Amino acid sequence: MSAIGTKRPINKFLGIPYAQAPIANLRWQKPKSATPWQGVLDATQYAPDCMQVPFMGDLAPLKGPLSEDCLYLNIWTPAQDAIRKRPVMVWIHGGGFVNGGSSAAIYSGQSFAESGVVFVSFNYRLGRFGFFAHPELSEQSKNTPVGNYGLMDQIAALKWVKNNITHFGGDPNNVTLFGESAGGRSVNVHMLSPQSEGFFHKVIVQSGGGRSDSTETVVYLNKKGTRGNLSAEDAGVQFAKSVGINTNDKEALAKLRALPAEKVLSGLNMMNANTPTYSGPMIDSSIVLTTDEVGFAQGQQKKIPLFIGSTDFEWGFLKDYNPQGAIAIATETLKSVNNRVQFTKAYLPFVLAKNGELNYPLLGSMIFGDKRFVEPARYIASKASMNDQPIWLYRFNYVPSQLKGKVDGAYHATEIPFVFNILEQNLSASQNDFKVASAMHTAWVRFAKYSDPSPKQGSAWPTYNAKDNRIIEFNENGSEVKQDPLANRLNEITNLISQ
Template identity: 90%
Template sequence: MNTLKRIRFIIAMFMSISICANGQDSAELNEQAKATHNVIAKTQLGLVKRVSVLDTKMPVNKFLGIPYAQAPSANLRWQGPKSATQWRDVLDATQYAPDCMQTTFPGDSAPLKGSLSEDCLYLNIWAPAQDITQKRPVMVWIHGGGFVNGGSSAAIYSGQSFAESGVVFVSFNYRLGRFGFFAHPGLSEQSKNTPLGNYGLMDQIAALKWVKNNITHFGGDADNVTLFGESDGGRSVNFHMLSPQSKGLFHKAIVQSGGGRSDSTETVVYLNKKGTKGNPSAEDAGIQFARSVGINTNDIKALAKLRALPAEKVLSGLNMMNANTPTYSGPMIDSSIVLTSVEEGFAQALQTKVPLFIGSTDFEWGFLKDYNPKGAIAIATETLESVNNKAQFTKAYAPFVLAKNGELNYPLLGSMIFGDKRFVEPARYIASKASMSEQPTWLYRFNYVPSHLKGKVDGAYHATEIPFVFNTLAQNPLTSQNDFKIASAMHAAWVRFAKYSNPSPKQGIAWPNYNAKDNRIIEFNENGSEVKQDPLENRLNEITNLISQ
């Protein structure tokens, strides 16, 4: 569906209405007011000056801007990350380091706190301050943003609550856009025996290796690491479950709205050959970009000229609003880190069989009907024209999209189809394949609408679960006590999974492992959490049939 491709990154339009942005600064200022900076910690690479937050339910040490790799600029642009070097003086880890190069956009619900730079490979740690000799579970977060936006400095990603819950929390930056995902014949010629193309994923692996080698200095257990991420951060977690390069670097996985189906919403790109549907290779995209800046492929100095380009020229305005361009590929199958598509990898049970907690929101792309109703209508129309059984498909969606006059609400239907196809059904698919290979798996769905948005939206949109997971809801009159209650319940489930490899509550009914036959999910809703038969089963079955056509 060409319409799906055209709106692939319209999520950026939605971000301005997310509940996440408002009030995060107030929480952060409150945290800063309780902090003291005059504390020194020792690491393998040198001494680190940290922030200690004492006036909380558990004293927390916060380390910001620790380098895990050298600056990937100049001749290190489009090379795998090189290990950070030791420093002599005390490293000031009290401020965020720059986030990676990107074109930001107004209204981002996770606004970045600092500057942007190619020198961006830094990580942040929140850890309980008491008894750092105790090995505590570690949670490593991969931010989303379509592989072209995002960073670790956003206040919504504060690890404060995780550390207060007894977890060592790590977040980090990784290269984005053309800095992180780029291929060109000149690179292939120069680097014949080293991984190519997926430099952003290489950064993620380097960060995980840093955690493995250093996290004990912060009270973390290197043998108990949970890797989790949302949107393309969740997609990254899927990649790492399948990558031989990531094996042994984490021991549990949480995938939040990470997709996993190889259709027109998640195109399979190869490094140096065309895809099965004739889509261009990553090298084709690199050649197109080089030409756009006046560099000919046959130029023997092409690679040197590309590396000499100013960072802003490499960026060329790329962000989630315009990432569907012939001059950018995104992640690619590279025969080293990414060996196959996520869908095919799980179908063949190639993934590392770590405990898996996976899910989505219930109305991922709900904003589309408001921001691009014509696009939503086109999706609905094209889908109904292409399905094998239009009556059956319509019947499955009718309970959710019938207008008061009994007619189908086409903008609502199109928005729902896109979200189901891109996120909701793929989460079920991955959960089903994982459970079939005896991988401990739980499938969740978030359908809670915050109090101040009730009556204004039709369900839980993409990314709206993040402040509930992080327990970083805005401290303002718009946030209700029930909002805080749901956040507490959801945050606790993530922490339990990290600690015990099981998200089930300590008391009450244990949450069942997912299997396709029973199709029972954990739903986070008005009541907190409930185990139930999937209420979206019929419509997701229709999406499965559509994908299989």
């Protein structure tokens, strides 16, 4: 389907199946290759996104239908000129592994195609459909991976791209894998997973974390982890019991697969995913061998170009959404740090209220975001830079014109419209907003094309190393190379994690 009103001729193909529908007996199985279709496939509409429960405040809301039959991908490509194979960018959406989908308007690949890139997005199973373990599943699937079905879907999509993208003008030997939040976390996983070998050649990680051991819970397939002392199989058993299925029932697996999709969902979404009946991604000794933190520290990652970063105030919304929770984070952190005076001094320039007192909701929000996303991005960059691979560390701290004076920094996921360069959808966007979007989008495209995000004009951006600590900041001026302005804050978080 040709796109009308674009800056250059492009084609888009929506709703292409990359695997069979994971329904009935294929629920909780490794994805099977898609069945070839007869005739011409109608690729003019998005396929349904994967089953989930929407939540208020989603920055990438879905407007279309939801279904278990959701393993489809979408491709935007420059109109075929048959001159050369073009670089490919494959996007993994975020949503905490329980929400999200490729049909969100914010993930349109139009600008990437206009910039000469073949862009691919896809759906993968979410929530209990995508991350589920049970002793009966392990027993039935002795020779195949179990549990991380959403990650298996991602690998299946990457395999499809490798085998088929030449038909869309793409180069299967020049693939950039990128994602944000859970999508960024997925990219970290694929950097470490032997099952993902050969499917991509460079990566961009946007707010993907990376300190799993220290800042998040760790879940194992069949041994106790740090999430409520449960294994993923324990969570599966708990869920089965919650719907009246006993573990000793010989028909337990058949009954679980026969459950209506709404019963499997049971209201699970981003707001309530921390439940003993849901595990999320797990260490399974097949796809996920270890945590990001350990894997990168040991140099297990693929030695390929890496562009990684975060926003500057990732969890800024916490102070408004849950101020008491933010205050509790600040209070408990100040109690636990070895040097409270030094820690407070590092944060003081950012959290001092007009009356000269600490703004505790602001401090707690900042600590949480730094600990979960900002410092981990620096950690991953630092560890990867020791292995002679080109690394660039970026930070997005731009506040759109319409939000200036209303927020204290760039919140989680607010960089996405700038990366995708889709501000035309926002009638209140300013010329400066467009300038920042152009700078950011250009960096992503140049990284895909040349394995280096540096702008065409001017000096090359320095690769990251912990000693120089120079980052690429996307700000009011578009982009700048500078010493990390959050270095003192992040050093305190590193010390806190290392205590």
